[in-house]
Amino acid sequence: MLVWKESAAMNVLSQPRVYLVSRPSVDWDQVAAFLEDEGLPPVPESIRAGTDESAAVIEISARLCYMSYGRGRRDIGDFVNNLLSSKDGSVFEHVNYGFVFTGVSRSLTHELVRHRAGFAYSQRSQRYVDESDGSFVIPPAVERGEGGAGDEARAIFMEAAAEAGERYDRLADALDKSLPRDVFDSARDRRKAIRQAARAVLPNAAETKIFVTGNVRAWRHFVEMRGAATADWEIRSLALMVLDVLRSEAPLLFGDFSVDEMPDGTRTAAPMYSKV
Numbered sequence: 001m002l003v004w005k006e007s008a009a010m011n012v013l014s015q016p017r018v019y020l021v022s023r024p025s026v027d028w029d030q031v032a033a034f035l036e037d038e039g040l041p042p043v044p045e046s047i048r049a050g051t052d053e054s055a056a057v058i059e060i061s062a063r064l065c066y067m068s069y070g071r072g073r074r075d076i077g078d079f080v081n082n083l084l085s086s087k088d089g090s091v092f093e094h095v096n097y098g099f100v101f102t103g104v105s106r107s108l109t110h111e112l113v114r115h116r117a118g119f120a121y122s123q124r125s126q127r128y129v130d131e132s133d134g135s136f137v138i139p140p141a142v143e144r145g146e147g148g149a150g151d152e153a154r155a156i157f158m159e160a161a162a163e164a165g166e167r168y169d170r171l172a173d174a175l176d177k178s179l180p181r182d183v184f185d186s187a188r189d190r191r192k193a194i195r196q197a198a199r200a201v202l203p204n205a206a207e208t209k210i211f212v213t214g215n216v217r218a219w220r221h222f223v224e225m226r227g228a229a230t231a232d233w234e235i236r237s238l239a240l241m242v243l244d245v246l247r248s249e250a251p252l253l254f255g256d257f258s259v260d261e262m263p264d265g266t267r268t269a270a271p272m273y274s275k276v
Contacts, residue, residue, distance in 0.1 A: 118218025
């Protein structure tokens with residue numbers, strides 16, 4: 001059996017961090033001006049969402065389709081649930097939330113960026129950022145392993161991560177000694193060439209950071225797909241963390257998701273209104 005002592009210099013992460021950094025806002029003066037110009041009832045009578053700006057954006061856009069301001073369902077919860085149950089998903093695309101995720105693996109982001117419609121991404125660059133002191137994300141299955149076999153799995157992972165970090169440093173150093181300086185326009189271009197080559201030896205477990213903005217329809221689809229029991233454990237954990245934030249932030253838009261605990265202690269999520 002492998003025996004591995006964790007190096008204090010190697011940072012191994014097991015949980016992502018989720019930061020909600022942007023949310024929707026409404027310019028109520030412009031909404032009031034629009035209603036007045038159209039001869040419609042003023043804001044308090046036309047928009048039932050009150051100070052809930054995420055729901056207000058959806059209500060304003062949905063009511064515009066039929067010019068039904070001041071009419072129809074008076075309860076905003078009933079109004080939104082009717083949209084969800086009718087799968088009138090286009091109006092949910094007007095509301096955007098932006099997150100910063102840290103402590104996630106490149107493996108996770110390879111899956112995350114497959115969610116294209118309704119998302120925008122800005123990810124930490126391995127070409128520009130020195131990965132000499134980079135972290136690694138331990139896969140949940142390795143983290144949760146028990147007994148002697150579990151210790152062996154962890155030792156194998158730790159050894160592989162340490163070797164990858166060492167090889168990155170060695171390759172970057174060798175390239176720094178071998179690449180001629182006069183073929184680059186600047187020192188920055190040379191550093192970039194070194195790092196973009198050295199990153200080739202880093203594993204999918206290399207930690208990364210990513211800014212993700214998505215509209216409500218896109219986030220609902222992400223949570224539904226990646227919160228399912230069949231999803232990879234790491235991205236499922238992230239999806240549930242996102243859902244926790246969004247259910248608190250916009251309960252009308254995400255409150256139909258139910259969360260269950262699996263026998264292994266992990267969580268899953270499923271919406272009442274699927275594929276909106």
